[in-house]
Amino acid sequence: MSLKEIGKKILESNKIGITFHVSPDGDAMGSALALLNGLRYLNKDAYIISKDIIGENLEFLPLGKEVDGTIKCPEEDTDLVVSLDCGNFERVSADLSSYKGSLINVDHHISNEQYGNLNYVDTNAASTGEIVFELIKVLGIKFNDKTEISKKIGTCIYTTLVTDTGSFRHSNVTERTHRIASELIAVGVNNTNIYKNIFDNRAMKKLNLMGYAFENAKLFLNGKVIVVGLSEEILKKYDCEQEDTSDIIGNLLSVKDVEVAVLLKETSEGTKASLRSKNDFDVREVAEAFGGGGHIKASGVMQKGVFLEDAKNNILNKIESELKEWKA
Template sequence: MTLHEIANKILQMNKIGITFHVSPDGDAAGSVLSLCQALRKIGKEAYMISKDAISYNLSFLPFSNMLNGECVKPKDGTDCVIILDCGNKERISAELDNFKGTVINIDHHMSNDLYGDFNYVDVNAAATAEIIYELINILNAPMDSDIARCLYTSLVTDTGSFRHSNATTTTHIIASELLKFNISHSDIHSNIFDNKPYEKLKLTGYVLSNTELMFDGKLAVMEISKDILNKLNMILDDSSDIISQGLQIRGVEGSVLFREVDGGVKVSLRSKKYLNVNKVASVFGGGGHVRASGITMKDISLEEAKKLVLNQIKEEI
């Protein structure tokens, strides 16, 4: 299905819920916020669904206060739910078991399960926001500074401030078009990256000081236990900035972070040039991108998760 066909399906709907993946990052939040505003501009009764509250460093985004974890399922009379930036049904941040309307799935992850009634997945897009930018134009929804700020934030976060290999000429062209709406890229960067609680910096220091190098120094291995989070009296909503620091070590090709959560372990994987972390993640039911992927491992200890995943990485690295 083409994006124009997706747009035509959306135009046939009136009341539309929009959601994303659990623990939404900048791309998920920015994409949902921008599409919701755009649909309202063309007369749709659009609203956002989320079981998660938005993280503190994204709270500067327009209308982000509406992503507060209170609307967790489609409202009565909803014609359609659009799910953005979510590769599989289990990770949707909404309760959709009893929803009988249309589900539209828009994403850029190669591991997407195509779970929607209608699916559009562009694995060449650096961020789902690239797709949403194009969709907004197809829908003839007027762009403004609020929408531009949300989309630019998505691009910045999913490309690592445009330094990752997924950033293309298209990414930079879209970014330049968004900057025409008088948004401050400096303020956006500051809100995202220079806005950490003191406890987060202490946690980062702890994790880095206990990082191990494996496989001839090619892999940085990090972990965060529930004990250390309790000790620092903090709730960790995003660890992407911590794991990315593992890639800053000279000679390292990949970085893996094991985080103990209620009911299991979350695993984040990143790589530089040749390690396909999506291939590693897919073995355990996870997925994402070639250079950035994640896994949720249920009913398993931290040590057991490390043993399984590290053995798989050893085969790939």
């Protein structure tokens, strides 16, 4: 499927719902809001479908307030739903169980299950936003001067680049990533302002939780693996049950000689694990062993009905056996 065909289908549709993966990150939000701003500019009837509410640090994105968790399934007469940055049908932040229209799936996850009627999956894209940027051009919106709409869409796309590349430092960054960033700066996107909103916007309680996490981080497997476990009790104590913790795990990886970082969060349903790898150790394989997924260097898994200690041991055992094969 080419982007041209995807664009054609979008332009032919009358009422378009836009959705993404559950617990949406900067790429999911930025991609969806870039497309929403673009479609509104083209006078299309488009709206967000989401079970989730936008994170506080992403509320600055144009039309970000429309991700308010009120529309959870397609409205009547919707003839197209576009799912962005979501690898499989089960992870979509929308109830599509009684939806009969078309579904477009645009994504960059290697594990994508091609669940749409039309699928466009580019695993070389650092963010789904990279693809949406090209798609918006295909839809006929030009990025060649400092117009309001270029700036709005550009702010959304730039956010996807920053958040899915660890601020342009991960190995998924390509020449194209920087070329797009350059085009966006040229139309007046304020990169400093985006960073301030995303990263310098922390609640004090979050800083306190980070203190707890770093204080209690432990090394395993000859210092190759660092693990932090946040029990339900601790998350309650710091009032951080809903807080995004991706910045904690990024910091864990900064420890010398560590190859894999694991952050475990216990909930009443089980334990969520986020995994990151510094070099080429494949954390997706570890997550997949327990029904999760993601990328080689970033993955996640929810172990339902398994509590903190057991969840930690499961993950560590799997990493131990993978580490033996890795570079063996």
